Amino acid sequence: DQQVKQNSPSLSVQEGRISILNCDYTNSMFDYFLWYKKYPAEGPTFLISISSIKDKNEDGRFTVFLNKSAKHLSLHIVPSQPGDSAVYFCAASTSYGKLTFGQGTILTVHP
Amino acid sequence: ETGVTQTPRHLVMGMTNKKSLKCEQHLGHNAMYWYKQSAKKPLELMFVYNFKEQTENNSVPSRFSPECPNSSHLFLHLHTLQPEDSALYLCASSSPESSYNSPLHFGNGTRLTVT
Numbered sequence: 040d041q042q043v044k045q046n047s048p049s050l051s052v053q054e055g056r057i058s059i060l061n062c063d064y065t066n067s068m069f070d071y072f073l074w075y076k077k078y079p080a081e082g083p084t085f086l087i088s089i090s091s092i093k094d095k096n097e098d099g100r101f102t103v104f105l106n107k108s109a110k111h112l113s114l115h116i117v118p119s120q121p122g123d124s125a126v127y128f129c130a131a132s133t134s135y136g137k138l139t140f141g142q143g144t145i146l147t148v149h150p
Numbered sequence: 151e152t153g154v155t156q157t158p159r160h161l162v163m164g165m166t167n168k169k170s171l172k173c174e175q176h177l178g179h180n181a182m183y184w185y186k187q188s189a190k191k192p193l194e195l196m197f198v199y200n201f202k203e204q205t206e207n208n209s210v211p212s213r214f215s216p217e218c219p220n221s222s223h224l225f226l227h228l229h230t231l232q233p234e235d236s237a238l239y240l241c242a243s244s245s246p247e248s249s250y251n252s253p254l255h256f257g258n259g260t261r262l263t264v265t
Contacts, residue, residue, distance in 0.1 A: 137198075138195070
């Protein structure tokens with residue numbers, strides 16, 4: 040039973056446009072959510088997070104939105120840059136700290 | 151430089167071999183993790199160590215044996231693996247004092263191929 044799902048395996052966006060990556064979860068006990076970014080031949084790196092007490096967190100070009108009633112979160116990247124091309128993983132945790140990851144979305148930003 | 155170093159980067163082994171994966175972190179963290187990433191699957195948590203004590207074993211087969219001699223080093227000993235164990239094995243560390251929302255810091259992984 041996959042508790043964190045990224046239903047889009049890939050996304051292709053033009054440079055300068057907005058990239059929207061989506062993530063759905065089923066466990067209502069999740070109360071902290073993170074996005075990680077992974078380049079080929081490298082490990083995932085932390086990008087941005089959000090607590091369940093918030094519905095939006097912004098860091099530069101990256102914004103994460105949380106819709107608790109829909110059990111849905113999204114990562115917005117604007118403007119998208121070719122260097123943003125990577126695999127993006129959504130992750131969720133309970134207060135016990137155990138992270139559950141989604142299967143990832145491959146983002147390609149075309150010049 | 152990620153602060154978490156994994157060796158080797160690539161490993162090819164036969165099903166009867168014994169090998170070990172090594173992870174070292176220089177971030178002063180006290181929690182270390184092994185994750186497995188198979189193609190088109192989510193990262194799967196394998197083991198967690200907090201202050202050198204194993205606190206999580208996510209139903210991992212006994213052919214995978216972790217060892218954490220100190221808070222900076224983590225090993226994964228491999229023996230009699232199966233071809234389906236071929237995957238990217240990622241080590242991570244975090245600060246347990248705020249592990250609830252402390253991001254994991256990952257190494258670059260070991261790409262394991264079992265022949």
